[in-house]
Every structure is written in C-alpha cells, then in structure tokens.
Amino acid sequence: MPQASSMPQASSMQHARVRSAVLIGVQAHVVDVEVDIGVGLPGLAIVGLPDTSVGEARERVRTAIRNAGFTWPDRRVTVALGPAGLPKRGAGLDLAIACAVLAAQGTLDPRALAGMLIVGELRLDGTVHAVPGALAMALCAREIGVGVIMPGRMAAEARLLPGLVVRHLDALVAAVRGGGAPDGGGGAAALLGPSGGGAAPAPGPATGASDHDRHPVTPLEPLPDLADVRGHDAARLALEVAAAGGHHLAMVGPPGVGKSLLAERMPGLLPPLTDAERVAVLAVHGAVDSPLRASVAAGRPTFIAPHHTVGRTAMVGGGSGMDVRVGLVTLAHRGVLFLDEAAEFPGSVLDALRQPLEAGRIVVHRTGFRATLPAEFQLLLASNPCPCGPPPGGQCACTPHARRRYLTRISGPILDRIDIRLTLRAPSRAELRGPAGEASATIATRIRVARERAAHRLAAGGWLLNARVPGAHLRHLPPPAGSHLLDDALDRGRLSPRGVDRVLRVAWTCADLNGRSRPDSDDVGLALALRDPHGAWTG
Ligand SMILES: [Zn+2]
Known part of the structure; x- marks a missing residue:
C-alpha cells in the first residue's frame, strides 16, 4: 500500500x-x-x-x-x-x-x-x-x-x-x-x-x-431379539459365527422367509461399542445431525438398511465441488450395513462398495484438501433366489437363464469378500410350534468371549477380528486338523485359493466360539458348510 x-x-x-x-x-x-x-x-x-x-x-x-x-x-x-x-x-x-x-x-x-x-x-x-x-x-x-x-x-x-x-x-x-x-x-x-x-x-x-x-434422555427401544425367531437353526448359527468373527454374510431365500428378521437381530449380537468406537461413531453421526445419535451414545452399533433405489453418492458419499457428502457406509461405521434385495441394487452402487470393503474408509480428493470418511462396517446381503421372488411354496415364473443370472448381479469382487453364505428355507410347522430359540443376550455372551480370544491371539499382528486377517498370514499358521477337507475341495475345484482363505478365517472363528486354541476338523467342516457349497451362491 x-x-x-x-x-x-x-x-x-x-x-x-x-x-x-x-x-x-x-x-x-x-x-x-x-x-x-x-x-x-x-x-x-x-x-x-x-x-x-x-x-x-x-x-x-x-x-x-x-x-x-x-x-x-x-x-x-x-x-x-x-x-x-x-x-x-x-x-x-x-x-x-x-x-x-x-x-x-x-x-x-x-x-x-x-x-x-x-x-x-x-x-x-x-x-x-x-x-x-x-x-x-x-x-x-x-x-x-x-x-x-x-x-x-x-x-x-x-x-x-x-x-x-x-x-x-x-x-x-x-x-x-x-x-x-x-x-x-x-x-x-x-x-x-x-x-x-x-x-x-x-x-x-x-x-x-x-x-x-x-431433560431426562428418552429410553431406547429394546433391540430385536433372536428369541423371537422360530426355526432357522442354520441361520442362527451363521449369524453367531458372523458376529463373532466380523465376517460379512450373504443369505438367499424366498420372500417372507425371514431374511430381514434375521439381519435386524445382528446389532443385538454384537458387543457394545468401546469408548473409542463410540466417540468415533458419534463424531460421524453428530456431523450430519443423525437421528441415531442417542443409540450410538448408548454404545449400540448402527444398523443401516438402504433401499435398493439408493444412488452411488448417497451410498458411499463424496459428491462434487467443495461439498463432501457423508454416505450411508460411513453412517454404518463400526456397525452393520444391510442390503436387502441386494441383486436389485444398481451395479455401480454395489461396485462402489469395493473401496470401503477393502480399506475401511472412503477417501475424497479435492483441490486444496482431502477428506477421509471412515467406513468399516459388517456387510449383510439378502436376496430372493430369482427376479420373480415367488412366495414360500409358490411357483417360480422365471426362465432358467434368468434364475441363473440373477445372483451374478452381485459381482465377484463383492461376493469375494463375503465369508459366510447361506440358503434359507421356510421353517416347518413343527419348528414354528417349537420352543423359543436362545435369546440374543446369551449368544452375545459367547460372541464376546470368542472375540476376546481372537483379539488376544491376533494382537501381535494388530488385528481384532478373524475376518480382517490377511490370507498370507493364515497360510503361514500350522494347518488345522481338518485341512485335508480343504485340500480335497481345492483339488476338486470346489474351492478357489481365496475361497480356502475364507474358510480358514471362519474355521478360526468357530474354534474361538468352541474354546479351542486352534481349529479342529469339526471347525473346518462347519466353516465349509457355512460357505453353502450346494446352495444358490456361486463364485
Ligand atoms: Zn422366479
């Protein structure tokens, strides 16, 4: 001047x-x-x-x-x-x-x-x-x-x-x-x-x-309980293993069979958020003034269930210009992302899940700054077996070709990260009349103990959950007692090398739940069964 x-x-x-x-x-x-x-x-x-x-x-x-x-x-x-x-x-x-x-x-x-x-x-x-x-x-x-x-x-x-x-x-x-x-x-x-x-x-x-x-805080609604679900023994077990190891899970079954009912019960099985997780998740929900804040503040993992018409930006966040939008995957951080009717989601939306599934976060690069959105969630997928979605016991009206193609809409790279797969059938009348199942709180206790066991064993590698352990690390461990089952499946082409890794991860979780220091042949057999080898999922 x-x-x-x-x-x-x-x-x-x-x-x-x-x-x-x-x-x-x-x-x-x-x-x-x-x-x-x-x-x-x-x-x-x-x-x-x-x-x-x-x-x-x-x-x-x-x-x-x-x-x-x-x-x-x-x-x-x-x-x-x-x-x-x-x-x-x-x-x-x-x-x-x-x-x-x-x-x-x-x-x-x-x-x-x-x-x-x-x-x-x-x-x-x-x-x-x-x-x-x-x-x-x-x-x-x-x-x-x-x-x-x-x-x-x-x-x-x-x-x-x-x-x-x-x-x-x-x-x-x-x-x-x-x-x-x-x-x-x-x-x-x-x-x-x-x-x-x-x-x-x-x-x-x-x-x-x-x-x-x-004002006194309004008490939260109780979480849905597995005690209310009759039958579905295999699904209950799959949910327990998924919750214990942090494994992603996919289930297929006719409409009305109980897929959402089961998925909604996942948060009640997961351990409450730790103090550090609670702060991280509450920071996310506070930033967008989310209605889930009270529930997160109480330590509950979130359950985010978007409709299949959701767009890519709404799902993973990002956007353009100076705006950085927070996506649903970030709201599901340290919680559950449930995609019902998963095959109906646009391919671009499903593909966009790859980055958070791999990295646990979304990184947005802009001129002058970079934003990181945390997105480490447990993925639950559910789908009808075919486009027409016949009622339980009803007739499917789809061509064999349409039926075969339907689930392949969920692309390999996403399905590849899903350790547990499940085909649901409608519970029988006897099962529906049978005694109530185990309560979520009882199962959650086993899950907590299994998680502690895993965290203790994995601490040296810096992991907490079996689902996060890289395949290379798994293969360096001494092979479990039932590993001939895996070699067999590999030789017959029923398992890919990555499929073997997924089975091993789940086998370790089964061992943790069963209180064993390493998987035995029962654990490996169960892990193989949880891949649903004869069901609707392929790849
Ligand atoms: Zn059909």
Whole structure:
C-alpha cells in the first residue's frame, strides 16, 4: 500500500486472532480467524475462500453484536479466514468472528479466548446456536492441544472426550461482562447479551443451554431379539459365527422367509461399542445431525438398511465441488450395513462398495484438501433366489437363464469378500410350534468371549477380528486338523485359493466360539458348510 507510510493511525490498528473450525465430511479442520480494525471506509470484508453461508456471517455478526448492546467499530473491519485453500462452509464461524472483533476493539479480554477453539452460530438477536459436528470439533481441538468453547448442546457432546477443556458459553459471558458472574441458564444462550436487560434468549432446543442437561434422555427401544425367531437353526448359527468373527454374510431365500428378521437381530449380537468406537461413531453421526445419535451414545452399533433405489453418492458419499457428502457406509461405521434385495441394487452402487470393503474408509480428493470418511462396517446381503421372488411354496415364473443370472448381479469382487453364505428355507410347522430359540443376550455372551480370544491371539499382528486377517498370514499358521477337507475341495475345484482363505478365517472363528486354541476338523467342516457349497451362491 503506497499510502501506508503516510498513515499516522497505523499504530492504532487493532488486531486479534482466534481459532475456530469447519467440518469437511465428518472431520473438523482448524480455521484461523484474524480480525483487523483499521483505517478506511467503515465496512466489513471477509477474505479466505468463504462460501455464501460464511459471507452471510457479515450481516449476522454485525447485527448480533449491535443487538447484544455492544458497538460495532465505525472503521474498516477485515476478517481473514485461513488456511486459504480450505473451503469454509456453514455458520459455525460466526461466534469466533464476533469474539475476535470484540477482542480487537478491546471489549473482550483476549486471554479469555487464548488456547481455545470457538464454535457457534449467531442469530441476529445475539443468541448463540449449535451447529453440527461438536464431537468432530472437540477431537480436532484435542489433537492440536487446545480446549473448546461452544454452546451447551454441543458442549454436552464434546464432554465425552476425556482430557479436553470444554467451556460452556457461560465462561465467555462472564468474560464479556468483565468477570461478573453469569446469570442462570438464560445467560448461556444470550452469550453476547448485555449484563442488564437486553434481548431474552430465544426459546427452543437449539439455544445455547443444553437440552441434555435439562431433560431426562428418552429410553431406547429394546433391540430385536433372536428369541423371537422360530426355526432357522442354520441361520442362527451363521449369524453367531458372523458376529463373532466380523465376517460379512450373504443369505438367499424366498420372500417372507425371514431374511430381514434375521439381519435386524445382528446389532443385538454384537458387543457394545468401546469408548473409542463410540466417540468415533458419534463424531460421524453428530456431523450430519443423525437421528441415531442417542443409540450410538448408548454404545449400540448402527444398523443401516438402504433401499435398493439408493444412488452411488448417497451410498458411499463424496459428491462434487467443495461439498463432501457423508454416505450411508460411513453412517454404518463400526456397525452393520444391510442390503436387502441386494441383486436389485444398481451395479455401480454395489461396485462402489469395493473401496470401503477393502480399506475401511472412503477417501475424497479435492483441490486444496482431502477428506477421509471412515467406513468399516459388517456387510449383510439378502436376496430372493430369482427376479420373480415367488412366495414360500409358490411357483417360480422365471426362465432358467434368468434364475441363473440373477445372483451374478452381485459381482465377484463383492461376493469375494463375503465369508459366510447361506440358503434359507421356510421353517416347518413343527419348528414354528417349537420352543423359543436362545435369546440374543446369551449368544452375545459367547460372541464376546470368542472375540476376546481372537483379539488376544491376533494382537501381535494388530488385528481384532478373524475376518480382517490377511490370507498370507493364515497360510503361514500350522494347518488345522481338518485341512485335508480343504485340500480335497481345492483339488476338486470346489474351492478357489481365496475361497480356502475364507474358510480358514471362519474355521478360526468357530474354534474361538468352541474354546479351542486352534481349529479342529469339526471347525473346518462347519466353516465349509457355512460357505453353502450346494446352495444358490456361486463364485
Ligand atoms: Zn422366479
């Protein structure tokens, strides 16, 4: 600037810098918010790749500060958001911008903001509202070693993280008021509200005060229980083995035979999420304001069951431009993804599952940034045996060709990762009249013990579940007692080399469930049977 040297007021330029964050996908990224109050025509400029929603912060911040009873500087205010390449979306930067302006003009002591990451949306009346992604932002803050200041509803979620300073807005209210004690719950919402009178905080659950603090949490519905399922002994066993080893499972059977009924019971068999898993999954669900948050917070693995008309982006996420969409596979992270009518899903959607099935995540590359969406889920597939889907006992109207082709729509690379395959038949009348089956809780206990056994054995390799163990590692172990069965199947062409690996993985899970230190011929025989060698699945 050529006229800079002639500016006598240069020394009176006021400056402040605070930290905030934006969400990209399900991860929060730090944004530096710098404010300069300098000479020039009064006005407010925001620079640093803001999208329109951040552009609108100009009006929200200026009006909120005035309506809260403070003065807006009658000078040139420049807000710089960095790093420049990062897309900045949403209203969550409002509070940080307002705090930086108040600090730059000396209204707010910068020491109240130091070492904190500040997030929240401002309304025109000066109230502060929650934005999605509290836990993701808290994780980001912990990673860089700072605390967080956020509205109560967000703070309640962020407090799940140990070792993180979480300040409710009350602390900032006190700081704005020169250290005076904040008044009751209302002060939390009207962060920038003047100390006497002023705008009342807006009512409603989105205001700063935490609704978690005030209302008892609604109890969750009990999970569907296997005790309600009659018959289906083979399927019950397959579900138990799948849950114990983390194996993907595919089942085929006529409509109404009970495929969904069985699949829905998987979450009740899986162990509850560990604390670390709960935080990771809740960060995902908090980022998209998902209705499953309460269930995840209670430690339940998610059960995501999309309709077969779902599109590719909705399924795996991604999208285009600055937008990073979170897909259903990410909502199923550490839980179950159930594809009913699997053969009816478009081939492109099924193929898109390959990356998450292989890597446990989706990586989105964009100019200037990269987003990683976690997507480590257990896949359950179900299908009718043919396109017409005859009722149990009914006649199939399909040509033999159509029947043969139907299941091959589920392509080899997907089916290749499915260790357990199953053909269901309708339970007999005697089975339906028979005694109730074992309850999920009883089976879950066996599953937990088997998982502990596997985790202990696999710890050296860094795995937790048999399903994740690479084939090369399996083949280096001493062959199990029944491995002649595998050699036999391999020689006769009934098993491919990769098929042998899959059977070995399942055999180890069977051994874990049976309390054996390594598989015996019974375990290998069961694992072979769980591949459904005479059923509808091929490949
Ligand atoms: Zn048919």
